[in-house]
Amino acid sequence: MRSKNLSCKFHWSLIRKDLTRFWPVWVGYILCLIIVQVLQSNDDLNYWYAANMGEGIAIMGVVNLCYGFLVAMMLFGDLFNTRMCNGIHSLPLKREHWFDAHVKAAILFSLVPTALMAAFSEVIIVLYSKMVAGWTVPLYWLAASNLQFLFFFGLAVFCAMCAGSRFGMAVVYGILNFFSILIYLLVDQLYTPLLKGVTTMSGPFEMLCPVWQMVNKRCIDFDRVETGKTFVHNGIEQREYIGQLKLVSEGWAYIGIVAAIGLLLLLLARTIYKKRHLECAGDFLAVRWLNAPFQVVFTVLCAAGFQGVFMVFFGYGDRAVYVLPVIGLIVGWFGGRMLLERSTQVFRVKNFVG
Numbered sequence: 001m002r003s004k005n006l007s008c009k010f011h012w013s014l015i016r017k018d019l020t021r022f023w024p025v026w027v028g029y030i031l032c033l034i035i036v037q038v039l040q041s042n043d044d045l046n047y048w049y050a051a052n053m054g055e056g057i058a059i060m061g062v063v064n065l066c067y068g069f070l071v072a073m074m075l076f077g078d079l080f081n082t083r084m085c086n087g088i089h090s091l092p093l094k095r096e097h098w099f100d101a102h103v104k105a106a107i108l109f110s111l112v113p114t115a116l117m118a119a120f121s122e123v124i125i126v127l128y129s130k131m132v133a134g135w136t137v138p139l140y141w142l143a144a145s146n147l148q149f150l151f152f153f154g155l156a157v158f159c160a161m162c163a164g165s166r167f168g169m170a171v172v173y174g175i176l177n178f179f180s181i182l183i184y185l186l187v188d189q190l191y192t193p194l195l196k197g198v199t200t201m202s203g204p205f206e207m208l209c210p211v212w213q214m215v216n217k218r219c220i221d222f223d224r225v226e227t228g229k230t231f232v233h234n235g236i237e238q239r240e241y242i243g244q245l246k247l248v249s250e251g252w253a254y255i256g257i258v259a260a261i262g263l264l265l266l267l268l269a270r271t272i273y274k275k276r277h278l279e280c281a282g283d284f285l286a287v288r289w290l291n292a293p294f295q296v297v298f299t300v301l302c303a304a305g306f307q308g309v310f311m312v313f314f315g316y317g318d319r320a321v322y323v324l325p326v327i328g329l330i331v332g333w334f335g336g337r338m339l340l341e342r343s344t345q346v347f348r349v350k351n352f353v354g
Contacts (some may be wrong), residue, residue, distance in 0.1 A: 014093075014101035019108065022074045026109045029067060033117045050125050050134040054220035054245065057144045061214030064110075064145065068152030069173055071109050075102040076160040080169075085281040099270050103157070110149040118142040132244050137220065140247075144219055147259040151210065154262030154269070161272040162290055164283030168339070172285075175297060180208035186304040190325055210258050219251035284339045295336045295354075302332025 019026075036056065078084040088098065118138040125134045156173055163169035175182070184205035192200045206212050223244045272287065280286040285294060306328030333354065337346040 014098065015105045015108075018075060018102060018105035022071075022109075025071060025074055026113055029109070030113045030116065032063070033113055037117065037120065049121075049128070050131045050137045050245075051222045053121055053141055054137050054222060055218075057141055057219050057251075058215045058217075060141075060145045061148055061211050064148040064152045065177065065211045067110070068149050069156045069170070071106050072153055072156035072160055073166055073169060075106055076157065077166065079160065079276075080163075080165050080281055082281045085278050089278060095274055095276075096270065099273050103266060106153055107146075107150075110146055110153070114142050114145045131222075134245070137245065140220060144252075144255055147255045148214060151258040151262035154265040158265040158269040158272075161269040161276060162285060162287045164280040164286040168284040171298075171339075172294075175301075177211060178209060180205045181212070182301050182304070186300060189304050189307040213254055214258075217251040217254055218248050219255065221246045221248055282342075284342065291340055295333070295340065298336040298339075299329055299332035302335065303328035306331070 036059075039052075078088055089095070118141060121138040121141070122135060125131070125137065131137070155176060156169070159169045159172040159176065163172050184200065184202055188200040192198055206216075223246070276286060285291055303325040306324045310324050334346055334351065337351055337354075338344055
């Protein structure tokens, strides 16, 4: 029992350490939400305040894309520094305790600022809004924002466990978030131009991009219904409207699915962390079997990138279709080898064969 109490004491000490050590992160998040509060308060409080908050759920997808990555990088950043990594793991604490404490602190990093925002918005809506059931909008916003954060944070933590450096984590996070869009660019720039009269359909690729779906899928719809009453404003008689909201099941279903995926990624990251080699701190990737898939993906995307940049500035050309992808493949292959080997001395026979 004494050992259990000691472990619990250390657990909450770790959470308190995270909250105090990285306080600028969640305080900065609060300030950003205050700016959002000011922007959505510029319009009529009777209707548009609640409507703007409901539509702001889509914007929070982009915010949580960045915030989830930032929180994960701060909390698990010690794994990327050799001295810090060896130091914290020399303490008499299991890796599961470190991981669980960081995850709980991250939940507070999102929950506390958004709860403060929702509480303040609740007061304004109750006092001024004429929307039917308008008091539920801040609660829906709170739930959607934290579900979005759960997915992006889970993905970012998984990337942190797979990477050995902050740069590697950022690259893997970007590839996993926008992989389908990158594949679309690859197909559109390299394959479709070879087929006369054929265009690339972007819908299937957009469906697999989480942040794209969060921005474009609505969770709440709003309608303005005329009450039949009139009022005088600035000497002009105007009709009175009342707002009504309707939940969009498709948007909530998608957010629920990606939140569940975020939980699964956290569990997978916890398993990887238990088997992670401390010696990989500072390497580009910490999981060795990911080297080959990353090399292939990075190389092909560089080929598509060379082709895309050329077409943006110089237009389509038959020769460029064949020449530029080859140059991009070469640059991408050796650039990927430099990242993985942490050296510019990669021009060896073995790599040329690859």
